[in-house]
Amino acid sequence: MEFEEKPEGSGSLVGENQLDLGEKHQANGKPGASGKAKLSARQEAYAKCDLPRKSLNRYTWQEIQRHNQKTDQWLVINRKVYDVTGWADRHPGGRQVLMHYAGEDATDVFRAMHPDPDIVRLYLKPLLIGELAPEEPNQERNKNSRLVEDFQELRRTLETLNMFNANLGFFFLHLAQILILEALAWVIVWHFGSGWLITIFISFLLTVAQAQGSFLQHDMGHLSIFKKSKWNRLMHKFVMGHLKGLSSKWWNNWHFQHHVKTNIYPKDPDIDIRPLFVIGDLQAVEYGKNRIKFFDYEKQHLIFCLVSPFVTPVYFNLGSILEMCPRRHWEDIAWAISFYIRYFITFGPFYGIFGTMVLIYLVKILESPWIAYVTQMSHISMKISKEENRDWFSSQVLATCNVEHSFFNDWFTGHVNFQIEHHLFPTMPRHNFHKVAPLVKSLCAKHGLPYVKKPMLKAFGDILRALKKYGALWKEAYCTHPEI
Structure with missing residues (x-):
């Protein structure tokens, strides 16, 4: 059976942080003459609305759910x-992101992860193969349709209230703080010399700058702060x-999953x-039953305290290098090299090459526990499970928790103490999280879902307890x- 496709409205799903308009492929998959789109995203999107209608196939959820393999991936977005x-x-967000939703309804997750509501047609239009049959529900039958509708209504309300509009001044001040x-660290070492006390003090200043830089790059990776995508992309590369x-690119592929x-x-x-840690009941029992013992996991909470200083200098750096070098991401390599050049120019005259490398990794070691605790405090102690195909709202609320709102907590965590709101609305600027939190909490209460909020020290302690x-x-x- 077939039906006539009607022109779509402005609901969209592919955003500028994940999709680079400078990609050297046009929507039809052919290389562009200059590697750039000739028209603006909105011009292209609106032009597509005037294309002739075409017939599309109808599918049931049962049919769609069979297409969930690496070599056969279908998604449903707004019933398409x-x-x-x-x-x-x-896919600029990585192929795994799409694979994780193959055979499922991806309406809310696509809307959540992509900030621009118009650019989608450039990329989704050629991939359209059909629509859900009229008798099929909007989501898979195991999902709470009422909750899904309420969440979508909440998002529309927040869009009306301009909660997704970034305050450029807020992020400029954040960048200014880092610079x-x-x-200041350079001025101090230039004026007072490179003694041990001075080195410890400037290491502290640089550690704060690096930690706040981590929070800012997190913003740059999610948000559409500037009106032109090339400026968002450039700022993300810079930070x-x-x-x-x-x-x-490494951060995108890893973090979006x-x-x-x-x-x-x-x-x-x-x-x-x-094998470093077993996290969650499933992993722990699986390793235990299979008698896998790289070390005594009963002591892993103590191991976490020992290895947390090395998450940034070892785990992050290694993951970044393994992404950039084998795949020849020359632009990322150039930006990363510029980081080291800047440090050698700034501090090399005082510490020499070896001393500057020691300073760089001392700062990374000091920053690492800060980032490790802040990023893990809202997840490790929450629900961890295998795929249950839950609706977007439930899956994020159950897997995250908040830390109490205060000026210091907001600054120290880069506002990711509002993890529930951040996970529900990743493209929302962080300065608006505290404004939408009461609405999210109200929706949780309406549908009997927990809205967990903790003091910061308790959240840190819950990492070790979990x-x-x-x-x-x-x-x-x-x-x-x-053992048998």
């Missing part, structure tokens, strides 16, 4: 069915590469860091399944 198999390798701290020395399948094992790379609990589960499974 898209075959994204051939597009996956060119001032780095400049991630020049200020942090890391690859933006965490967002789309938060605390879903093994799809979320944040909770699949075996790791200790998972270690105990591993030990129990390990001892009750003796």
Whole structure:
């Protein structure tokens, strides 16, 4: 059976942070003459609305759910069915993000992850193959349709209230804070010399700058702060590469998987860091039953304290290098090199080459526990499960928690103490999280979902308590399944 496709409205799903209009492919998959789109995204999108109607096939959820393999990926967005198999390798957010939603309704996650509501037609139009049959519900039958509708209504309300509009001045001041701290560190060492006390003090200043840079690059990766996508992309490269020395492509591929399948094992790379840790009941019991013992996981909460200083200088740097170099991401490599050049120019005259490298990694080691605790405090102690195909709202609320709102907490965590709101609305600027939190909490209460908020120290302690609990589960499974 077939039906006539009607022109779509302005609802969209592909945004400028994830889709670079400078991609050297046009929407039809052919290389562009100059590698740039000739028309603006909105001009192209609106022009597509005037194309002639064409017939599309109808599909049931049962049919769609069969197309969930690496070589056969279908998605449903606003009741439209898209075959994204051939597009996956060119998806700027990484092919795994699409694979994680193959055979599922992706309406809310696509809307959540892409800030621009018009650019989608350039990319989705050629992938359109059909629509849900009229008798099929908007989402899979196991989902709470009422909750999904309420959440979508909440998002429309927040859009009307301009909660997704970024305050450029807020982010300019944040960037200024980082640059001032780095400049101050240079002035101090230039004026007072490079003694031990001075080195410790400037290391502290540079650590604060690096940590705040981590929060700013997190914003740049999610938000559409500038009106032109090329400026958003450039700022993300600048902050991630020049200020942090890391690859933006690596961050996109890794971090977006965490967002789309938060605390879903093994799809979320944040909770699949075996063999170093077993996180969640499933991993712990699985390792125990299979008698896997790289070390005594019963002590992993203590190991976390020992290795947290090395997350940034080892785990992040290694992941970034393995993304950039083998795949020849020359632009990211150039930006990362500029980070080291800046440090050598600034501090090399005082510390020499070796001393400057020591300073760089001392700062990374000091920053690392800060970032490790802030990023893990809202997830490790929350629900961790295998794929349950929950609706977007439930999956994010159950997998995240908030830390109490205060001026210091907001600054110290880069506003990711509002993890519930951030995960529900990743493209919302962080200065608006506290404004929308009461509405999110109200929707949780309406549908009987927990809205968890903690003091910061309790949230930090819950990281260790959760790791200790998972270690105990591993030990129990390990001892009750003796080796045969």
